[in-house]
Amino acid sequence: xxxxxxxxxxxxEILREMGSLLVAFSGGVDSTFLxxxxxxxxxxxxxxxxxxxxxxxxxSELAEAKRLATRIGARQELVVSNELEIPGFRHNPKDRCYxxxxxxxxICTEKARDNGFAFVxxxxxxxxxxxxxxxxxxxxxxxxxxxxxxxxxxxGDIRELSRGLGLPTWDKQAYACxxxxxxxxxxxxxxxxxxxxxxxxxxxxEGFTVYRVRFHLESAxxxxxxxxxPRMLEPxxxxxxxxxxxxxxxxxxxxxxxxxxxxxxNEG
Numbered sequence: 001x002x003x004x005x006x007x008x009x010x011x012x013e014i015l016r017e018m019g020s021l022l023v024a025f026s027g028g029v030d031s032t033f034l035x036x037x038x039x040x041x042x043x044x045x046x047x048x049x050x051x052x053x054x055x056x057x058x059x060s061e062l063a064e065a066k067r068l069a070t071r072i073g074a075r076q077e078l079v080v081s082n083e084l085e086i087p088g089f090r091h092n093p094k095d096r097c098y099x100x101x102x103x104x105x106x107i108c109t110e111k112a113r114d115n116g117f118a119f120v121x122x123x124x125x126x127x128x129x130x131x132x133x134x135x136x137x138x139x140x141x142x143x144x145x146x147x148x149x150x151x152x153x154x155x156g157d158i159r160e161l162s163r164g165l166g167l168p169t170w171d172k173q174a175y176a177c178x179x180x181x182x183x184x185x186x187x188x189x190x191x192x193x194x195x196x197x198x199x200x201x202x203x204x205x206e207g208f209t210v211y212r213v214r215f216h217l218e219s220a221x222x223x224x225x226x227x228x229x230p231r232m233l234e235p236x237x238x239x240x241x242x243x244x245x246x247x248x249x250x251x252x253x254x255x256x257x258x259x260x261x262x263x264x265x266n267e268g
Contacts, residue, residue, distance in 0.1 A: 004157040008037070011151035015041045018145065021119045022112040024104060025049035025076065026057075027065030029155070030123030032072075032169045033162045034148055038121070039074045049074045050111060052081035052104050055190045056177040058197050060204075068169065079107050083179075084190060094134070094184050100177070101135035105142040121145045127155040173210055174262065182215050195249050202244045206237065210260050218251040223260040 002010075015021070015038050023038060025031045038047045049069050053062060069076035081104055083089040089099040108120045122139055124146040139146065148158065155174075162170035178193045196213050199220060203211040210225035222241075224232060232238060232255055245253045 002152065004153070004160045007151045007153045007157055008161055011037055011147055011153065012041045014147045014150050018119050018121070018147070020046035020117045021121045021145070022048045022050055022108055022115070022117045024108050024120065024122045024144070025051050025065060025069065026123075026175075027051070027061055027068050027169075028123065028175050029162065029169045029172050030125055030148060030158055032068050032167055033158045033165075034121060034123045035069070035074055036072050036165055036167060039072050044073060044075065047074055048115065048117060049076040050079055050108050051076060052079050052107065054081040055084060055193045056100070056179045058178065058200070060201065061175065077111070079111065081107065084188065089179075090188055092179070092182055092184055092186055092188050096134075096179060096184070098134035098138050100179065101138035102142070105138055105144050108144075109142055119145045121147055124149045125153050125155055125158060181213060186215065186217070198248050199245055199250075202241070206240070212260055214256075220245050220250040220253050221256050222254065223256045226259045229255070229257070229259055
C-alpha cells in the first residue's frame, strides 16, 4: 500500500513531466498544496497561480488566496469570471458547476497559451470522484490536468502532506463556492450571493468553524458541525443570529438538526 509520501514522489514525477503549469488557484486545501508542490518542484518561473474574482467567491477567501500565494512565493494573477452572465449558470440547473468551470478553465487556458505555460491544472483529488461533480466534465473537455488525482492523492493524504510542508491550510475546512448554497432551480443573483456571504461571515465572526447558510428564498437554513450545534441554542447567540439574518433579508431562520454535510443540496 502506497504511503502519502510515495504519492508525493509520484506527484513530483508528474509535475516534472508537465514542465510548466498554470494552477487554477482558489486558496483551498487542494490548490494550495498543488501550488506549493509545483513551486518547489519546478521553480517560480514555470508556475503561475490564477485566481478568479467573482460574486460567488467571498472577499475573505480572495484575501486568503493572496496571502497564501505570497507565502509560497508564487506569481499570482487575478482574472474576472463572469459566470452570472451565463444563463446556464444563473438559472442554477444541476450542471451549474459545469458552466462555471467551463468559464474558469476557458479563461485559464487562454492565459496559459498567451504566457507559454504547457498545462492548466486543478486541485481535484481521489475524494472528488465520490460526489456529483459536473465540473470534472468541463476539466476533461478543456484538457485540464489534475496532478493530485493522477498521483492517487486523497484529501487525507493532502492534509497530511500539507502539514509536513508547513502549509496553514492543512486543517482548513473544505470550501465550496457560494453558488452551492442554493437549491437547483433557484436563480442565483449577486444580491442573493451577498446575502449568504454576509450571514456566513457573521457565523465565522461568532467563532463557528464549520458552517453553511443554505438559501431557500425567504428562509435561511444553517448547517453547523454536530459538535457546534448545541452552542447555537444559547439564548444570547440565538437572538443575535436571528437579528442579523433578518437584517440581511431573511424572514425565517432555521437550524438544520442533521448538521453540516458535503453535498447536502444533492440530496432528495
